[in-house]
Amino acid sequence: MKIFDVKGKISALRYTGVAMVALLAFVGAHIEARELVIKGATVHPVIGLPMEGVSVWVSEGKIREICHGLDPLEIHKQQGDVIVEIYDASGMHLYPGIIAPNTSLGLVEIDAVRATRDYDEVGQWTPDVKSWIAVNPDSEILPVTRANGITHAQVTPQGGRIAGMSGLIQLSGWTYEEMTVQGPAALHIYWPSFPGGTDIKKSQERFDESVEEIENFFKDAEAYAKARDAGQAPETPAWEAMRSVLNGETPVMIHANDSRQIKGAVEWAESREFKFILAGAREAWKIADWLGERRAYVVYESLYALPDRSTDPYDVHFTAPAKLAAAGVRVMFSEGLGGFGASFARNVPYMAATAQSHGLSKENALKSLTLYPAMAFGVEDRLGTLESGKEASMILLDGDLLDIRSNVQRMWIAGEEVSLDNRQLRLYDKYRSRPVPSEDSD
Amino acid sequence: MKYINGQKWSLSRLFKRLAKDNVGATPTQYGSRNLPATVQSVAFVFTFFIAASGQAQQNPIPSPGFRPEPPSFHVFENARVVVSSELALDHASLALKDGVILGVNLPDEKLTGARKWDMSGKTIYPGWIDLWSSDSSSGGSGGDAFDLEADHDHPWDAELTAGVKYQSLQFYGAPGQETDPGVAGAGYESPMTRSEVRQAEQIRPDNGFFRQRRESGFAALNWVPDQGVFRGTSALVLLSEGDPNQWILKSDTFQTLSFRRTRGSWNRTSFPGSMMGVVALIRQTWVDAQHDLEMWSQYQEDPQLYPRPVFNPSLRALHAAVNRETTLLVEPGNELMTFRASQLAEELGWDWILVSRGQDWRRPDFLKDAGTPVILPVDFPEAPKIKDDAGWDEVSLETLQAWDWAPRNPAMVHEMGIPFAFTMNGVNSAKVFRKNLRLAIENGLPEEEAIRALTETPAKLAGVSSQLGTLERGKIANLVIVHGSTYFQEDNPIHSVWVEGRLFEMDLKGTDKKQSADEDAAGESKDAAVVAENESIEAPDSADADSDQTFYASSPLESRGPVATPKSVLLTNAEIWTSAAAGKLEQASVLVVDGKIAWVGEGHPGEEWTRGIEGLETWDLEGKSLTPGLIDAHSHGMIYGGVNESTLPSSAMVRIADVVNSESRNIELQLAGGLTVANLLHGSANPIGGQSQVIKLKDGADPDELKIESAPDGIKFALGENVKQSNWGDDNTSRFPQTRMGVETFIANRFTAARTYLEQQKQYLAAGKMGVGPRRNLELEAIAEILEGDRWIHCHSYRQDEILMLTRLMDKFGVRIGTFQHVLEGYKVADEIAAHGAGASTFSDWWAYKFEVYDAIAYAGSLMHERGALVSFNSDSSDVARRMNLEAAKAVKYGDTSEVEALKFVTINPAIQLGISDRTGSIEVGKDADFAVWSGNPLDTRSMCLQTWIDGALYFSRESHEKKIQNRIEERLALIQKVKGPEKADANDSGDPSEEGVERFWAIEAESRTTLEYTCREGHQH
Secondary structure, eight states: OEEEEEOOOHHHHHHOHHHHHHHHHHHHHOOSOEEEEEEEEEEOOSSSOOEEEEEEEEETTEEEEEESSOOHHHHHHHHSSOEEEEEEOTTOEEEEOEEEEEEOTTTBSOTTOGGGBOSBOSOSBOTTOBSGGGOOTTOTHHHHHHTTTEEEEEEOOBSSSEEEEEEEEESOOSSHHHHEEEEEEEEEEEOOOOOOSSOHHHHHHHHHHHHHHHHHHHHHHHHHHHHHHTTOSOOOHHHHHHHHHHTTSSOEEEEEOSHHHHHHHHHHHHHTTOOEEEEEOTTGGGGHHHHHHTTOEEEEEOTTSOOSSTTSOTTHHHHHHHHHHHHTOEEEEEOOSSTHHHHTGGGHHHHHHHHHHTTOOHHHHHHHHTHHHHHHTTOTTTSSSOOTTSBOOEEEESSOTTSTTOOEEEEEETTEEEOOOOHHHHHHHHHHTOOOOOTTOO | OOOGGGOOOOHHHHHHHHHHHHTTOOOOSSSSTTSOHHHHHHHHHHHHHHHHHHTTTSOSSOOTTSOOOOOOEEEEEEEEEEEETTEEEEEEEEEEETTEEEEESOOGGGGTTOEEEEOTTEEEEEOEEEEEEOOGGGOTTHHHHTOTHHHHHOHHHHHHSSSHHHHHHHHTOOOOTTOOOOOSSSOOSSTTBOTTOBHHHHOOOOHHHHHHHHHTTEEEEEEOOOSSSEEEEOEEEESOOSOHHHHEEESOOEEEEETTOSTTOOOTTSSOOSHHHHHHHHHHHHHHHHHHHHHHHHHHHOTTTSOOOOOOHHHHHHHHHHTTSSEEEEEOSSHHHHHHHHHHHHHHTOOEEEEOOSOGGGOHHHHHHHOSOEEEEOOOOOOOOOOOHHHHTTOOHHHHHHHHHGGGHHHHHHHTTOOEEEEOTTOOOHHHHHHHHHHHHHTTOOHHHHHHHHTHHHHHHTTOTTTSSSOOTTSBOOEEEEESSOSSSTTSOEEEEEETTEEEESOSSOOOHHHHHHHHHHOSOOOOSOTTTTOOOOOGGGHHHHHTTOOOOOOGGGGOSOSBOOSEEEEEEEEEEOSSTTOEEEEEEEEEETTEEEEEEESOOOHHHHTTOTTEEEEEOTTOEEEEOEEEEEEOTTBOSOSOOTTSSBOTTOBGGGGBOTTOTHHHHHHTTTEEEEEEOOOSSSSEEEEEEEEEOOTTSOHHHHBOTTSOEEEEEEOSTTTTTTTSOTTOOOSSOOSHHHHHHHHHHHHHHHHHHHHHHHHHHHTTOOSSOOOOOHHHHHHHHHHTTOEEEEEEEOSHHHHHHHHHHHHHTTOOOOEEEEOTTGGGGHHHHHHHTOEEEEOSSOOOSSGGGTTOOTTHHHHHHHTTOEEEEOOSSTTGGGGHHHHHHHHHHHHOOOHHHHHHTTTHHHHHHTTOTTTSSSOOTTSBOOEEEESSOTTSTTOOEEEEEETTEEEEEHHHHHHHHHHHHHHHHHHHHHHHOOOOTTGGGGOOOOHHHHHHHHHHHHHTOTTSOOTTTSSOOO
């Protein structure tokens, strides 16, 4: 039996390259089956109250047990001769990893450089476009995002009415296949915008026509499935891609902002008995109760953007999540898509935090980052909370997750410890150690 | 025999009047300009009398085949004659002969041979005059002057362009080689200065347009050129037909100037591309005209002694305006630029008339400051018929306010005692024009004032009141005759319009049903003889409005300004983050007297401090946190009309100070985040950008009051991808510079040029100011101020090499850089930045949006701070500016900077960087009482701003904001009710709104939408 006891002097590990290397070597070294015990942390299971000073036993990538005073020798007895890593995390906080919905992570490196943009495809009806297979596992943005506690992300395709399928990825793995948690995670429909103008009848008609086009597309997809199954249609990739949506396996994520757009979208999705997730949803607060009755999943985008009208209070978007949650909506957050949809994704916890300061309960703020996205993508049996039997995708912080000043100290994805090192830290270390130049450097 | 106004007009008296009126008139530009004014007047008078007596209109006997001219002697009987705005006579007669008014109520013997017209039941007015009339179909050659492609088609044109290549090296920096905007022939270096254009030479007969104007009652209009900024001189024309020589009454009536540039001529490569560029162009043109005038005067004195000035027709054409012999018609485009026009008028010494866009009600104080007559449009918005409540959701409060205020605007201007004339510009139909005048009257404008604004005032402003404006004897016989007792009831058809005694028929019979009914009922006229004695004609459907308590939109200024202004206030029981040596104080108090901090410390100042302070209020902060007001060293949030003058590589002459947008809602929104000061910067489109401006967010103040006068002047510089146009698309590859090499070359060039410029100026001074001095070059002047240490550089920068490059370059010129902005790789050269003494104003954590920010790190602020640089965090975004405290918290998160130090990144450090730390940025005795109150630790994501104070006045509190919003919501709903009208069966008797009115309804907010988030979304890159 070998027991590693890693002392929790974390701040020393944070930036010093030496300590990092040690940790990496340590992680890289494990080959044999190994048990992990995290002792002494305050555990935030998300469902249920925080537990102080408990131990979390991780085994085979899963949370085996959360209990008081877990003795490694007990594990040894149960498991036979295994390596047990014991990590003393007293004074720290353990949370499930953050799942960031609706991002462009991995699909863009530098937005201004066209060659590095892969998030927006041509065509109006492209359900057979898949985002997760285009994720660059070596994108420098991924480790930077991870350092703020984001373990998983939904990678969203853009372009056209039906843009394609997103995937849910974990932010670690050697290849996109290893990274993929769920693919497809959702079909993306960019809902027609409600035509401007005040002739509502005319606008409604035009809007209805556009919605009808979507409905027709789905009807055609159904017709194809029948015909194909009867051997009456040639194989068509786009229609094939629609099958998992039609049979209810894959939810639809509908991008809509205007309240009438949202209503139209939800009514349509309900008419087809689809599981749906709304994204954008800037005016969702106007129909909060209506959405609440449906226990809708809503990804609220761009919480910080300015209010549209002088009759909107300055905090209209800060308070919207609280209003939605109070009505029963399952709120999540996103920095939006496109250029900043990757490099800013690391700030998603602070949107939840601002919503919290404007009335969202702490419990809901935490769920918005963990459990609700897991539920939305149907992976709540594996992710989203800290419970025995779930995947050990966890983050350990030196403070409250919703406090911007806190930092992630360690991260595990599916039980594997993941490095928090990243391009920014490396540059920081490099230039922090630059010697002071001599006076006459001119 | 009756005399007009009971006065007998003698010839000598008439002479005197004419002479007086004509003093301000401009002689032709190239003609008799050296004649003394009195001689000109006399000459004019004789011409006039010869014309009048000899009926020199046209040869009375045209060749066979043409319709013979009718006799020109008429008398109108039994009419209501509105001789002037102050005198109306019932059952009067009016005689005209040979195009001139003969008199009112003349005895029969004087009327022998006149054609008699029975005008019972009709009213005769002097023909209307419009001073701001333009019609694009007559605009002349304007278009191609702005078509840059023209140069490519005709390369030799470029050789002949107005010296753009050469002169622009002085004013505009180096333009792109292939994109010189040019006009054939001599002229100003910018094609937007077209002061030499004379509308009298451009006019082509346009019978359709004339007819349309006559149908509204106009008999004369001042036709203004419509291209460019300085647009040239207008011509006053009679709305006749045929020979322009005949119907041009007066040429060069005004020089015209519009801030709106030419319609639709926006082009990235054509200066000016922004509102601040427009103002810069106006300023440079004007000082050039002043200089040109001096140079020519000097040269004419002694051609052998003084250098020959260049011939520049644009500047020559402005001499008369510079000498205040010609009045400027100035169209600022909205109320905000009205304010700026007033300041320019003072700065440059204009004699001017304001051409309003009708939204003066938004800031009547700006109109008042202008202190000049105004030309008012009546293109009021008309509410569309919206059936659905959901449709009304689309309509903003500002649109509704504009709709409600528009018809009240003329009455408001009148009540302010400001002389005004009406223009029909923007209105396309007589019906709408007349309806809107009626609405103006119903909304409080006395009818006689409406008449005055259509007749006497415009005549006087144009210097033709001896010829036009009333029906007094001897004046040109311009008449508008309507059926019924008033013009200001659009159902009364116009009988006829007479232009210089010539009849233009409209509706001689007056077939309108309503009209005939009126006549039947009226019988003997019940009209009062003198309109001026208070009887204004009540429009029938205005009765409701008067009896009910009609709801009116509020004045926008009502909800502006501080919400509490205690003379002195003691804030107690706070956790005070001083951002000063005292650090963080627990259970502390701050005493504010007259807007300044008088005491700060733990506990309570005690009796000795508070005794005798008048009206001292005590506010218990109940343990909340108080910090200095937050300061944003990089903002584009309160800038009107574009943040970039992106057309040229150096735009040092443009000034943010000219376009500070006091009306932006960003002020209100950013106050709510605890922000009190913003450094308004030009964008990063060019290596040498525009001049910056530091403001305090004193909501409700005018643009100049927002400015912190003591702040050192600043200027934006930029390096890297933006200035070399890397991300502008593939077409932008010809402007210098295209590389980081060229950026250095360019800046070095401009600084050298500025140094030479400065030397010239100094030599001139040293030589005892012999002769006329060197031309002022406002671009080089600004750069020279940098060399003199009077203007601080705030330089947009990313990569370490360019940061170092500018540091070394400025070292050579002996300039200390104020701040590097963004400076995302500043952490790589932090020591060099610190040694040079530049501040570093960076983002907390932005990165990866373009290649030059791939090495940006969230630790940069902390690292630069550790290495001794003065660090601030900025927003560069109107939305981030609302949570600068949370940006500061990221320095704690990433770089382990202490909380107290991190807060300084958004308080005292930017204050030092902007040179205002003697006034603000920390809570210390003697400083301005600028602070924010927070619900908890200001660096905690879960805290929020509760109050924001500036100069000891409370500008934001959560409660007051909530109330303000509630009021707006209620006002909006009430206005929607008002627009919808009473829910009666006959509610639709007002008829359908006009198309143009509805168009205006939707456009009016945008036109004046000074609240728009214009800046960061459009034409701006970080």
